[in-house]
Structure formats: structure tokens, C-alpha cells
Amino acid sequence: MTNHEFLTRRDFMNDVGMGTVALLAGLPQAQAAPGMQGGSDTFEPDVALELIARPHNVSLRPRRATSVWSYAARVLKGDPASVQALPDSYLGPILRLRRGQKVRIDFVNRLDQPSTVHWHGLHVPDTMDGHPRFAIGPGERYRYEFEVRNRAGTYWYHPHPHGHTGEQVYFGLAGLLLVSDDEEQALPLPRGQYDLPIVIQDRSFDDSNQFRYLSGTGPTARGDASSAPSAPGNTMGGRGMMGGMMSRGAMMSGGMGGMMTRMMGFLGDTILVNGRPDALIEVSTHPYRLRILNGSNSRIYKLAWQNGRPLTVIGTDGGLLERPVHKDYVMLAPAERVELWTDFSKDDPGMQLTMMNLAFEGAMGRMMDMIGGGSMGGAMGGSSLAAGARFPIFTVKVARKANGSLELPDRLSAISWPRLQDAVNRAKPRTFRITMAQMQWGFNGRSFEMTAVAPNEVVKLGTTEVWEFANDSGMMTMAHPIHVHDQQFQVLERRHGAGSSGERDGYVDQGWKDTVLVMPGDRVKLLMRFADYPGLYLYHCHMLEHEDLGLMRNYRIET
Numbered sequence: 001m002t003n004h005e006f007l008t009r010r011d012f013m014n015d016v017g018m019g020t021v022a023l024l025a026g027l028p029q030a031q032a033a034p035g036m037q038g039g040s041d042t043f044e045p046d047v048a049l050e051l052i053a054r055p056h057n058v059s060l061r062p063r064r065a066t067s068v069w070s071y072a073a074r075v076l077k078g079d080p081a082s083v084q085a086l087p088d089s090y091l092g093p094i095l096r097l098r099r100g101q102k103v104r105i106d107f108v109n110r111l112d113q114p115s116t117v118h119w120h121g122l123h124v125p126d127t128m129d130g131h132p133r134f135a136i137g138p139g140e141r142y143r144y145e146f147e148v149r150n151r152a153g154t155y156w157y158h159p160h161p162h163g164h165t166g167e168q169v170y171f172g173l174a175g176l177l178l179v180s181d182d183e184e185q186a187l188p189l190p191r192g193q194y195d196l197p198i199v200i201q202d203r204s205f206d207d208s209n210q211f212r213y214l215s216g217t218g219p220t221a222r223g224d225a226s227s228a229p230s231a232p233g234n235t236m237g238g239r240g241m242m243g244g245m246m247s248r249g250a251m252m253s254g255g256m257g258g259m260m261t262r263m264m265g266f267l268g269d270t271i272l273v274n275g276r277p278d279a280l281i282e283v284s285t286h287p288y289r290l291r292i293l294n295g296s297n298s299r300i301y302k303l304a305w306q307n308g309r310p311l312t313v314i315g316t317d318g319g320l321l322e323r324p325v326h327k328d329y330v331m332l333a334p335a336e337r338v339e340l341w342t343d344f345s346k347d348d349p350g351m352q353l354t355m356m357n358l359a360f361e362g363a364m365g366r367m368m369d370m371i372g373g374g375s376m377g378g379a380m381g382g383s384s385l386a387a388g389a390r391f392p393i394f395t396v397k398v399a400r401k402a403n404g405s406l407e408l409p410d411r412l413s414a415i416s417w418p419r420l421q422d423a424v425n426r427a428k429p430r431t432f433r434i435t436m437a438q439m440q441w442g443f444n445g446r447s448f449e450m451t452a453v454a455p456n457e458v459v460k461l462g463t464t465e466v467w468e469f470a471n472d473s474g475m476m477t478m479a480h481p482i483h484v485h486d487q488q489f490q491v492l493e494r495r496h497g498a499g500s501s502g503e504r505d506g507y508v509d510q511g512w513k514d515t516v517l518v519m520p521g522d523r524v525k526l527l528m529r530f531a532d533y534p535g536l537y538l539y540h541c542h543m544l545e546h547e548d549l550g551l552m553r554n555y556r557i558e559t
Contacts, residue, residue: 036106037136038127039143045104047078047097051117053159053173054110055219058090060277064209066090067219068172069111076106089275091199091295092175095157097148099181105144109136115168116142118160119177120335121317121488121514123149126535126557129485132162133450133536149532150488151413151512152184153319154197154291154337162448166266166297166544167217172275174199174295183413184320188406190289190341196281200332200393201295202268204383213266214258263439264478265298265543267383271393279394284402287343289314294332298543299387300363300479300517302506303338304329306354306392312408315339318488318512320413329358331506333481333517335542338508344398345405351398359390360502362519363479415512417490418529422464429466429525430456432539432553434480434518435473440550441541447550451536457555464529469518472497477520480546485537486557488512489528497521515542530557 056070071092073083084094097103109115114137118130124146127134136142155177159168176197189195204212211218273279294301303311313325317337330338347353385391420426432443440447446454459465467489469482491509497520507517518524540552 036141036143039145043104043145044102045077046101047082048076048104049083050074050076050106052108052110053115061209066209066211069168069219070172071175086274090172091275094175094197095177097179099148099151099179101148103146103148107142107144109138109140112138113164114161115159116161117144117157119157121155123486125533126537129537130160131536131538132160135161148179150179151319152179152181153315154178154339156293163548166548169544170213170297171211171218176293187409187412190287190406194286195289198290198292199274199295200292200301201272202299203270203272204268205270214261262545262549265545267299267385267387269383269385273394281394281396282399283344283396284400285345285347285398286402287341287345287406290340290342293337294334296334298334298545301332302329302358302360303332304356304358306356312341313338313508314341314412316508316511317514321511322413322415323411324408325508325510327506329506330508331503331517333515335481335483335515341408347398349398349401352395354395355393357391357393360388362502363387418464418527420527423466423527424463425465429468431468431470433470433473441546442550443553446553448552453554453556457553459530459555459557461530461534461557461559466525466527468523468525470523471518472521472523479517479519481515481517481542483515483542484539487528488514489526491516492525492527495523534559
């Protein structure tokens, strides 16, 4: 795949037009369709969009097209460039919003199972966050309305129905959401064709060019009772992972391999970038802003240039850092984002540079020994590309000379951090320990319940707190990326276990984060402030198979 300056203004308009023609009849601009859930009669949007999840076919490899689920969108009100399709990709369109905008998004579910949309990283009311309790069924609609209160940054959106999140993301439902603001616009950053989104995902294909995941899943599977989401309450009906699997046909599909994939997480054997395999990105002799999202279900990446060129990090999950940070490599867990300043202005045309995943150990912790070392790849989706293997991700080719250049700013942004001394529990942080009992993941021994919260999961609106996630619960430890909904937090402290020394220099903890990688044996303290919105939100592991199997809990913000 050659990626030739695909973010020009002309592409914006062409892609928006193509996406509109491709959609079936949409919603009236100013009215909610009958049966529309969510929304308010008094909300006046600056931007209104329609977002449809539907089956789709896309040609990813020679011969037969691949059946996927995909988002399509159109602009009902506001700037047409708010929606930008990625050509020849199953990924959803890039949504471009601005801080302070009031946004309405009418979501239409044309899948054969319930779905929601979660605006990952955004600070929104709980009814607008995509919690699984608000999942809508096939043919139904949900109206999301919120003001964009986040600072400029690289965010994303994806489904969040209980028990089906991993499946729906794997088969294509994900897209980038880019926010801009005045502070960012005042900086001399690469823009337009020099501002490149890069979504990294791993997938496996069968002999018919179809995505291979868990048996009985995806757009080609026939819906039946066994594939319905679990009832509210414990993910496995209170019997633990093994008991649940033995009692439900969907959980039995794939036999022992399927069971282990759910417990360990899925790894594919083919790396896709922006929904395309064999990614070759053509660039000019100019600085670029690479916005990289790990959109994989479970794979962790250790990113580095093949020739050892340092990585210059300018942003993370919640936007620009205060100052650039230079790294030899960057660890990037599922759902994390990193923004890199990459300068090709001194490179000769024809030069090629490959982004690698460097080999690393430790993500599987003691689970590797328990399962049997080299069999791990087979357990995790039957992948020949093991966790922590060395492999190429994408290649950049300098194809053209460019006029002009930019200098990397010494200072990128001013961040107003919450103060540790204001934390109401600074002397005794809330601790959430990742646990496993009876083959069931959980936090403090509890797995997901649709609306329930424990006493230590209730916080006060307007307060600042320290939360600590501990991944040190004995033999059944492996890496977990922890995501807290509605929050951008500060990483206060990491206490490393014995098995993560090869990854420590790759963490970028200097900026705002909404997802943090907690390696086996590690304890990580976070500082966050609960502002603006009361309600019920989620915190969970963003290895999506873990989330679907209960490594997810609610917390409630009370007034």
C-alpha cells in the first residue's frame, strides 16, 4: 500500500462526498428520528453528524474481498471537513472537531447485535460516554450530544457493548477523533499533508481473506442465542471463566484455543496500518507529525526506528506535552496514543526508514511459564507473531523534495496540573488490584456488573484523588493497559516489578493520559480530578478480550 499525502484539503472534500453518496438515507438535519434515544430538545449543535455502523466489504488482499463492520459518516450541519474518510480502509472516518464546539452525533446501528459508541479520552456526561447500559439494538438510533472540553489531541472512538467490544473493534469498528484548539494552532506544527494519522492493528486472515478471530463472531457469523451478550451481573454468571465457557456455546467455540485466547488476549499475525497491510508511506523532505494509535485488541508495541534514529515525542493520550521528549523507543499499549515529530528534511529522496516493533519480554509475566513458553503464540489466536517478537510495522519512503521547513518548538504547551496536596486521599490512595480467581479476571476480586458499584468505587464531584493500580497478584500476572473513562490523569509514580526492566525507558508519563500500561509486578499511581459531570463511568483493562470477560468495573461520581 502506498500512502501518498492522503490528507490534503482536496481529499477532505472528495472523501466526504464519496462517503455521503455511499450511505443509505440519513436523518433529517434538525429532527430526531422516531425511536431515537439520548439527546435533548434544547441542545443547539455547532456540528451535527450521522454515524452508521454497518456491514461492508473491502479489498485488503488480492482475490476475495474481506467482510467487515465499518463506520460511515456524513455532516448534517457545520464544516464538511469535520468528516474525512480513509480511502480503501475498513476504519471509520477521521472526525475533526474543535475545543468549545457543541457536537451532535446521531448513531445508527445496522449491525445484527447491540452496540454503543465510546468517545475514548473525551470528557463528556455519562449518558454520552457509550456505557454498555446504553447499548442500542439492531436498527435503533442513539443521539450523542456534548461540548468538546478536551484540549487539542489525538482521541478515538469505538464500540463498547458488554461482551462484544473486542469482536466489534476487531472486525473494523474504530476511528480517530482529532481535536484542535487555539494553543495548538498558534504553534509551528506540521499541518495538512504533513500531519499523518497512523493506526496500528494486528489481524489474522483465513484462506478466503476473511478476518480470523473467535469462532462464531463477525459479520459472516449467523446470530443465535449463544452469541447474545451476557446478562447484567458477573460476566460469566458468577461461575468464573471456565464455568461460563462450559455453559455457553459461544464460549465453547474454538475449544481450548478459544478459551486461552479470551483469557490471554488475541494476537494477529499480520500488521495493518490505517486498515491496510504492507504499509509504505511516501513522504516529502519536511518535518511530519505522526499521530500513532495502538488500535490492536491486545498487542503491545515497542516502537523504534530500524536504524536507531531517536523518537521525538510531542504528545500523548491527552494532547501535547509541555516540552518534547526524546526516546530510543516508546512502549505503546492498546488504546494508547503517541505523537512524534519526525523530520525528513535532511534525508535524500529514495531513503527508506522502517518503524519496528523491537523484541521485548515481560508482558506475559508468569502466565508464560504456566502455559508453556513457546505455545503462547498458538494460544493467543493461533498467531505466528508472538507477543514481544521483533517485526516491521510500516516503512516510510522519502519520495519528494519539499519547499520550506519547520523548527521543533522548545515549548509545546502550558499544562495546568492538579495539585497532589489537594487530593483528598493523598495519604491513602484508592487501590485497585488486578486479580484472577477461578479463571476470572477482576479488580479487587470483582468482575463487571452492569450498574453496580462497590463502596471503594464512589467518588465525590469536585474532588481530586490518587488512584493506584496494582498488578502484583501472584502467579496469574500479565500486562494490562488500564483505561479510566471521563478522565485525563497524571501519572505520579511507577513502582516496577522484577520483569519489566526492558521496557522502563519507553514509558511516556510526562503528559495527560487516559490509558496507562501496568506491567506484571508493577504498581502505578495516578492523580485525577472529578469535575463537571456526576454519573456512572467505567474503568477497565483495554485488552479487549479481558474487558469482555469482566476485567471492567463501574465507578460513580456523586454530588
